[in-house]
Amino acid sequence: MAVVMTLAIPFFLFLTVWQTGRYAEIDSELRSLDMEQQALVNQNKRLISAITVLSVPERIERVATEELYMRKARSDEIMRIELKREGLGG
Template structure:
């Protein structure tokens, strides 16, 4: 019986000796994956902030480009347009199929 319990004990110690490096390897892989994911999150947050800033600038540009003063100036100076006089305005009313 002494020999059988010794074999079990040796097998247990050998199994334990194999499990420790395996557990350390798994922990190392998980740690590396966490570090990679953390870097990805940081990169995405930086990219998001860049896009938000770019979006703010584009919104500002849209506001400036669509101002009525600018549109009037371009129409008058560059396109030779002018505001119509009231007698030049013709109102057109169309009758639909149901308006007869």
């Protein structure tokens, strides 16, 4: 019994040290992933704000007229096409 106890004590000490090292490694990885997630959340917030700013109708019209040299169509330039849908049964 004394031999088993003598061999068990170092084994359990080694196991405890190994588990502590493993815990520290996992904790470090968790902190790293948490920081990465926070950075992605912040980037997502910035992108949503940018989309909101860029999709304002006044801005879209300004870009269309000033940068793309577009203009609103006059009524005589608009052509309306009507499609008639025929039924299958006649």
